[in-house]
Amino acid sequence: MxxxxxxxxxxxxxxxxxxxxxxxxxxxxxxxxxxxxxxxxxxxxxxxxxxxxxxxxxxxxxxxxxxxxxxxxxxxxxxxxxxxxxxxxxxxxxxxxVQMVFQDPYASLNSRMSAAEIIAEPWRSHKGVVKNRQDRDMRVRGLLDLVGLGAKAATKFPQEFSGGQRQRIGIARALALNxxxxxxxxxxxxxxxxxxxxxxxxxxxxxxxxxxxxxxxxxxxxxxxxxxxxxxxxxxxxxxxxxxxxxxxxxxxxxxxxxxxxxxxxxxxxxxxxxxxxxxxxxxxxxxxxxxxxxxxxxxxxxxxxxxxxxxxxxxxxxxxxxxxxxxxxxxxxxxxxxxx
Known part of the structure; x- marks a missing residue:
């Protein structure tokens, strides 16, 4: 513990x-x-x-x-x-x-979306959390740094990551709404x-x-x-x-x-x-x-x-x-x- x-x-x-x-x-x-x-x-x-x-x-x-x-x-x-x-x-x-991190890091991420798009997806439903595109990009980079992936991961797609890295993206998405x-x-x-x-x-x-x-x-x-x-x-x-x-x-x-x-x-x-x-x-x-x-x-x-x-x-x-x-x-x-x- x-x-x-x-x-x-x-x-x-x-x-x-x-x-x-x-x-x-x-x-x-x-x-x-x-x-x-x-x-x-x-x-x-x-x-x-x-x-x-x-x-x-x-x-x-x-x-x-x-x-x-x-x-x-x-x-x-x-x-x-x-x-x-x-x-x-x-x-x-x-x-x-209340957010969730799922069991399967492969099935829980959309393979057609980049890591940045996946992390930013909750903000599409919850208007007003991010002010503009610049704010969104800055928050995505911050979340990627927080889970240990770094800003360079933003443009990559799920199939370019290992299982553990995919789960980190899932965790970053769960954190997006604080x-x-x-x-x-x-x-x-x-x-x-x-x-x-x-x-x-x-x-x-x-x-x-x-x-x-x-x-x-x-x-x-x-x-x-x-x-x-x-x-x-x-x-x-x-x-x-x-x-x-x-x-x-x-x-x-x-x-x-x-x-x-x-x-x-x-x-x-x-x-x-x-x-x-x-x-x-x-x-x-x-x-x-x-x-x-x-x-x-x-x-x-x-x-x-x-x-x-x-x-x-x-x-x-x-x-x-x-x-x-x-x-x-x-x-x-x-x-x-x-x-x-």
Whole structure:
């Protein structure tokens, strides 16, 4: 984890009990529950890592925060403002505040546009950000310098860049509107390991310079540990554990998180401790298990797990670290009570 500047104690982003379901073709009246009561905070200058298996709802949450999906229930607030209530010029102004860096640096850039045109593209929709062509060109050069490409890259086309350089162009485009939050959706998964480190270091440096907040989505636990201040672990539409990064990695409280961490290799390529192998497939979000959604794959599941949604269990040693579990690992044999949800 990088040595970020101190994050503001007041949340920049607040998500409270957000739910989102989708109608499924040929499934009758059944719906797919992508988000089931998501609650999280993001502070200014902070990186929140979002991890979980495919289909757990990470991308739907990202699309909701980008206002590409409207929640069925719950609220999303940026500095106290619900963006889904905004209209017209106020809505357009708000959209500058949240930008995205995409997973595929090849597919996310238009091959017919130069680097300068790609970076300047957001200004076509958001009038008034740049004053004139001279101002635009100066800002493009500044952004290219900021991401380590230099002004000479302005006239080149995407096919003339490496994957890592393309991702830097994508980052520069995301920065063009001076956002408060950048959602990074698997931003280094398509890059070689050595290039991954360069892009991650760039993101950390930009955060230190600009005070940006990141939501960093990734399957790679070692990458998340390197960049995130806090981690939220998702499973079948719910955040089942969250807390400071080191606490979640070293003191996993939920059995699912413990299984993920046991499978994550260390820097020397080895695994830590006993490997926890999960049995069975991830249940369908169209028909999730009753009670605890993880119980069908959990080695600690008991009858209560099938009948009752799990309570929130707090880590007694780390404030802000908690998990949704009837049998939290950190409280085994301690006699401590779990906290009602």
């Amino acid at each position: 990088s040595d970020h500047q101190m994050a503001d104690d007041n949340p920049l982003l607040q998500v409270r009990d957000v739910r989102k379901s989708f109608r499924v073709p040929h499934a009758g009246k059944n719906t797919l529950c992508a988000l089931d009561g998501i609650t999280l905070d993001l502070k200014r200058g902070e990186t929140l890592g979002l991890v979980g298996e495919s289909g757990c709802g990470k991308s739907t949450l990202a699309r909701t925060l980008m206002m590409l999906e409207r929640p069925d229930e719950g609220t999303v607030r940026f500095e106290g403002v619900d963006p889904f209530t905004l209209k017209g010029a106020e809505l357009l102004k708000f959209r500058r505040r 956002p408060d939050v950048i959602i990074c959706d698997e931003p280094v998964s398509a890059l070689d390991l050595s290039v991954q480190a360069q892009v991650l270091n760039l993101l950390n440096d930009l955060q230190d310079q600009l005070g940006i907040s990141y939501i960093f989505i990734s399957h790679d636990l070692s990458v998340v540990r390197h960049v995130a201040d806090r981690v939220a672990v998702m499973y079948l539409g719910r955040i089942i554990e969250n807390g400071p990064t080191e606490a979640v990695y070293e003191r996993s409280n939920h059995p699912y998180t413990a299984a993920l961490m046991s499978a994550a290799p260390t820097l020397n390529g080895e695994h830590r401790g006993t490997r926890i192998l999960l049995e069975g497939e991830v249940p369908s979000p169209i028909n999730p298990p009753s009670g605890c959604r993880f119980r069908t794959r959990c080695w600690k599941a008991t009858e209560v797990c099938a009948t009752t949604p799990p309570p929130v269990a707090a880590d007694p040693e780390t404030p802000g670290h908690a998990a949704e579990c009837h049998h939290p690992l950190l409280l085994e044999g301690s006699g401590r009570e779990t906290v009602p949800a």
